[in-house]
Amino acid sequence: MNSYIVLGLGRFGKAFAKTLYNLGHDVLGVDNNPDVVQEMSDELTHVITSECSNEDFLKSIGVSNFDAAIVGIGNNLQASILTTALLKELGCKYIISKAQNDLHAKVLITVGANRVVFPERDMAIRVANNLASQNIIDSIQLSGDYSIMETNIPEKWVGKTITELAIRTKYRVNILAIKRGSELFISPAPSSIFMEGDIVSIMGRDSDLKALKVH
Amino acid sequence: MNSYIVLGLGRFGKAFAKTLYNLGHDVLGVDNNPDVVQEMSDELTHVITSECSNEDFLKSIGVSNFDAAIVGIGNNLQASILTTALLKELGCKYIISKAQNDLHAKVLITVGANRVVFPERDMAIRVANNLASQNIIDSIQLSGDYSIMETNIPEKWVGKTITELAIRTKYRVNILAIKRGSELFISPAPSSIFMEGDIVSIMGRDSDLKALKVH
Ligand SMILES: Nc1ncnc2c1ncn2[C@@H]1O[C@H](COP(=O)(O)OP(=O)(O)OP(=O)(O)O)[C@@H](O)[C@H]1O
Ligand SMILES: Nc1ncnc2c1ncn2[C@@H]1O[C@H](COP(=O)(O)OP(=O)(O)OP(=O)(O)O)[C@@H](O)[C@H]1O
Structure with a gap:
């Protein structure tokens, strides 16, 4: 106490x-x-x-x-x-x-x-962003150098499953959600297959997130 | 616009x-x-x-x-x-x-x-909680009926890996982090083995999170 x-x-x-x-x-x-x-x-x-x-x-x-x-x-x-x-x-x-x-x-x-x-x-910034755009996740406060990023999937993920790509092991990031057009799949199953145009919301260390973007 | x-x-x-x-x-x-x-x-x-x-x-x-x-x-x-x-x-x-x-x-x-x-x-509630307790994640605003929960792991997870337990497939929740004593493992590798006393921060539908608690 x-x-x-x-x-x-x-x-x-x-x-x-x-x-x-x-x-x-x-x-x-x-x-x-x-x-x-x-x-x-x-x-x-x-x-x-x-x-x-x-x-x-x-x-x-x-x-x-x-x-x-x-x-x-x-x-x-x-x-x-x-x-x-x-x-x-x-x-x-x-x-x-x-x-x-x-x-x-x-x-x-x-x-x-x-x-x-x-x-x-x-709060104004957060609610305003939520109101005016289609963010998967309103906002998140994470400890230290972890953050959440929304990004287009790398070309080579198309047609493959999360498990096949061994994303957590290989890229050290966590896929929180997949945005497909107007559909949203939160906590997607590991057997989910990525499709062309998918946007993912991923969580990881800032350095690992950066590395993913340049793939 | x-x-x-x-x-x-x-x-x-x-x-x-x-x-x-x-x-x-x-x-x-x-x-x-x-x-x-x-x-x-x-x-x-x-x-x-x-x-x-x-x-x-x-x-x-x-x-x-x-x-x-x-x-x-x-x-x-x-x-x-x-x-x-x-x-x-x-x-x-x-x-x-x-x-x-x-x-x-x-x-x-x-x-x-x-x-x-x-x-x-x-914001006062969030910062106060962050100040006075050891939350893994300050706060998160998720769409709809998803949320994040911190909980002690079920006894039967002890000694097993995330992959073995097929957590995402079986429980439909996403393990964001494991808290072990004063150590924090964010986005743990699927090969991580759970230990006695571990606390996990998990994300999922409210109904799935509830189901996990009663296991
Ligand atoms: N009836 C009114 N018509 C137009 N503007 C108003 C009116 N009442 C208050 N305002 C304006 O709204 C703004 C916010 O009001 P006020 O400072 O009372 O609220 P507040 O909750 O303390 O604001 P904040 O916490 O956002 O700074 C002020 O700039 C004030 O001039
Ligand atoms: N110098 C002071 N000594 C003691 N109390 C004070 C002093 N100045 C302000 N307060 C008190 O602090 C409280 C908050 O002050 P104020 O309303 O000016 O700020 P505020 O930012 O609009 O507050 P909030 O947005 O949290 O409602 C009030 O209850 C006020 O009485």
Whole structure:
């Protein structure tokens, strides 16, 4: 069981705090709006009403004792940046900050955020792509250097089965789906035969995906 | 090439509109804040300054001619709901609305939204889960009734290879990764032998994933 502090309980901060709490961790929530604090008082381990960018306040709660701090202050860029900087200065181990835009994100990282997130922008991009194009898979967040790519199949795959081509062994990629015209075959059987014009959605290391494209 | 209208150009609406525009579609942006309109004026096909929930205005732009409308008004629940309702009434084909919370979402759907999105909440849940637990894959949005599940392997898989078990053919699921202690094998080779305690990340139809769990 870890312990976290969430500063700023807007839509993002609130959901973040509740998720961590429901996973069984200790969560301290902070917000300068007493109504927000009141509403969240039974939903977290502890909720405090305070200005987040106040150095004395942050010192008094021992921010270096938390496993991570989440800065969910969105519209007040100054408070968001100042809070992040103070957390870093006071020895906070890991800081995630919500960013308004790229410039704000750059500054947050400069002053010590370990990770910045763009919830509105990222979901908008994903939903917009899904709406306007025929992607097999909306989006995927994979660890490290793995990703998913959609590509036309190499000519020499036409007429052969997945098993025959020994794709996983030879190319070290995983075929997630085959798109054939307007039809979609997710998790195709190994006996599936590729046809001219097929598009595949494959997952693998970036280097292996690149190698496949030039075949 | 489609044509879209985005009402409310906050962080979400702005990113949505730009994504559609950059995909080559016609995008009309609307916001009642002239500074926002000014800032976006070269980024979309056309940007107008107007109150979005105004019926005469919506009538004048012929909302039924757009392929879809996106309501990116967040904090003003009344305007968000009214705009969505008017779009529906005036024959808009497809409406996506940003929701503040579950109750707001229910109302939006009742008045005609085809889809509601919770950017802040959804990303918070995803990042929080990623932070506080050891998920192999952050999250994945798949079409229809496919999903990804992490589960302990059935006892009878221990000591056998993926090929031997004919997993894709027999269970109709795709093994995306094997988690062994703190090690992670993404896109494992078909010759991989399962060991006691292994956790697998598998993708398949919800019904097939369920069937696997009870084995
Ligand atoms: N300086 C501050 N000190 C403490 N709390 C703050 C401070 N600034 C903002 N907050 C709180 O943080 C929360 C989020 O702030 P705000 O609404 O400005 O951002 P937002 O990005 O629109 O949030 P979200 O999109 O997550 O709803 C609010 O509940 C607000 O009261
Ligand atoms: N009734 C309205 N008519 C036109 N534009 C509006 C209306 N209400 C809000 N807007 C605009 O919509 C945009 C988003 O509104 P708001 O900032 O309240 O929501 P938000 O959910 O915090 O946005 P985001 O999180 O996407 O930044 C703003 O640019 C605002 O000027």
